[in-house]
Amino acid sequence: MSPAPAPRGGRCRRTGLEQHWAHIIEAIGEDLSRPGLSDTPRRAAKAFEFLTRGYQQSVAEVVNEALFPSDSSEMVLVQDVELYSLCEHHLLPFIGKCHVAYIPTGQVLGLSKVARLVDVFARRLQIQESLTMQIAETIMAVTQADGVGVIIEAQHMCMMMRGVEKQNSVMKTSAMLGSFRTEQKTRDEFLSLLQLRR
Numbered sequence: 053m054s055p056a057p058a059p060r061g062g063r064c065r066r067t068g069l070e071q072h073w074a075h076i077i078e079a080i081g082e083d084l085s086r087p088g089l090s091d092t093p094r095r096a097a098k099a100f101e102f103l104t105r106g107y108q109q110s111v112a113e114v115v116n117e118a119l120f121p122s123d124s125s126e127m128v129l130v131q132d133v134e135l136y137s138l139c140e141h142h143l144l145p146f147i148g149k150c151h152v153a154y155i156p157t158g159q160v161l162g163l164s165k166v167a168r169l170v171d172v173f174a175r176r177l178q179i180q181e182s183l184t185m186q187i188a189e190t191i192m193a194v195t196q197a198d199g200v201g202v203i204i205e206a207q208h209m210c211m212m213m214r215g216v217e218k219q220n221s222v223m224k225t226s227a228m229l230g231s232f233r234t235e236q237k238t239r240d241e242f243l244s245l246l247q248l249r250r
């Protein structure tokens with residue numbers, strides 16, 4: 053379901069990243085010894101480690117058993133979860149919002165864990181379609197829900213800062229599982245709840 057974790061961890065990973073950033077800075081023709089840049093490989097390595105920290109996380113550790121018994125079988129929607137990811141083609145950010153809904157079957161997931169699970173997968177190299185599906189499949193597996201719907205709306209820096217240079221296009225992707233796929237009324241409820249805020 054999720055991409056394999058990075059093979060290297062800890063100090064080895066950080067040192068490798070630092071060396072590579074130093075090479076990249078030199079390769080673009082910059083002077084690594086000038087004061088403004090001398091500490092940049094270390095900072096960039098630290099930043100990149102943060103931006104890809106999803107590879108170091110597991111779903112079980114993030115959920116931390118925060119599943120609570122509930123009689124409700126009504127839709128739970130967590131809307132407008134901020135999303136920061138990196139496109140796997142250009143290593144440039146894509147930024148937007150993720151909306152996650154599910155129908156519980158006896159247990160609900162701790163609210164913050166929904167947002168944390170979004171980050172587990174967003175903080176990796178991704179394309180938006182796979183990210184959307186990975187989040188949906190994980191929420192389904194963790195909650196044993198009757199159905200899950202995930203929508204991501206995002207803008208891709210690789211389309212804005214370079215390439216085709218379109219500033220206003222938004223990519224919208226959805227993943228509908230279980231009753232969200234089979235029941236029109238469930239999908240309609242999800243979409244109408246989302247539209248309340250528009």
Ligand SMILES: Nc1nc2c(ncn2[C@@H]2O[C@H](COP(=O)(O)OP(=O)(O)OP(=O)(O)O)[C@@H](O)[C@H]2O)c(=O)[nH]1
Nearest residue numbers: 139140141142178179180181208210211214215216
């Ligand atoms: N489907 C999808 N495509 C993406 C995503 N992020 C980036 N891309 C696209 O990946 C494609 C890579 O195309 P290539 O022709 O190999 O690369 P490129 O020469 O840099 O392409 P341009 O961006 O058109 O300049 C581009 O069309 C990007 O817009 C994503 O999340 N989903």
Ligand SMILES: [Zn+2]
Nearest residue numbers: 139141142210
């Ligand atoms: Zn890209």
